[in-house]
Amino acid sequence: MSTPIRVVVVDDHPVFRMGMAGLLRSLDGFDLVGQAESPAQAREIVDAEVDVVLMDLDLAGESGVVLTRELLASYPDLKILVVTMHEDDVSVLAAMRAGARGYLLKSAAPEQLERAVRSVALGDLIMGQGVAERALSYVASSPAGGSGRPRPFPELTDRELEVLDLVARGLGNAAIARALTLSDKTVRNHVSHLLTKLGVRDRAGAVAAARDAGLGAGV
Template identity: 60%
Template sequence: MNGGVLRVVVVDDHPLFRLGMTSLLTSLTGLDVVGQAADAATARTLVDATVDVVLMDLDLGGESGIDLTRELVRAHPGLAVLVVTMSEADESVAAAIRVGARGYLLKDATPEAVERGIRAVASGEMIMGARVAARAMSHLVGGRTAVRVPFPELTAREREVLDLLARGYDNAVISRRLVLSPKTVRNHVATILAKLSLSDRPAAIVRAREEGLGLDEV
């Protein structure tokens, strides 16, 4: 974040939607659209460590927004991806969350919902559109398998810190990778230990790796 302004990149292969979304976002206080991409190749050149949020369509003219999300989140662990797409299929929602998206909205979301979603994912929250959330809840009530997110008691930001902790990074490295102050990282680590009832960092690393965190290649 640059001076309190969220830097946003819009990735969508539909020019009218992309331009309309860009126009909306540039009219909002505290948001700065620093790039637009119609395909994965362009998105890779636009998204760097200074970008806070990417609005991601899942269908990029034959390319996969899921694969691109996975790639960008791995390259920039502090990046927040908010999916904005036409598909409300359960498989699409599950796949997006698995690869690191922090939010999932449909393209008929209101401008207010989009703004709220951007600010929420940028602050480390997970957010879903009303219809998407309702479907997920119905699956829980109906006994169907829901998307499994490790350590649901943690915020998305806390899971990011735990993932990097599980890779063996110290607070200084985590601070640099997530663009957080060392004090904020220390506070996150303390909160993680408390929420998971763990005694120390080694215990947290073991527990995180048991749940699959910290195991992917950097």
């Protein structure tokens, strides 16, 4: 008999977490190692023997994206499948940048979740219906999307250009920080620098300049 897939569920909502645990226990080929409601508990439970972590993005005020990055830094072979209510571009991008191998919405059917966990455990990249299209659209419209057009604003660093694109999409500093896995202070510094380099007085001026250059697509 094949070795069961060892799974940890990380979610701060007890009803959903216990429901997920019950589902996994009912399926053949899975070994539920443990449940965690916080990053602190997850760090205690997850070890090198765990195959897949089912990760929520909102953990009682803490970030599942940050926890994803931390766990993968300690256990590079770990596979993380995000299971969340968030289907916005920023959340998808942040999770995939952090190293998640899959992204499902909590509305996914049980059989879809089962397939996703099995596929992620094998190393596949899995996204739920609609999420993949949004992610591909985001990448295609980003500054590094390979459109063949000259790079706008050569005076900006790559990171500043990335921040400017998100500013032009209407994101606030907190959302940008989450998307790029940066601190709020770092984002504020980038915004300040790019305003100076662009010679504009405020955020509205930066947005206008960015959109004139083709950034902020999809808003």
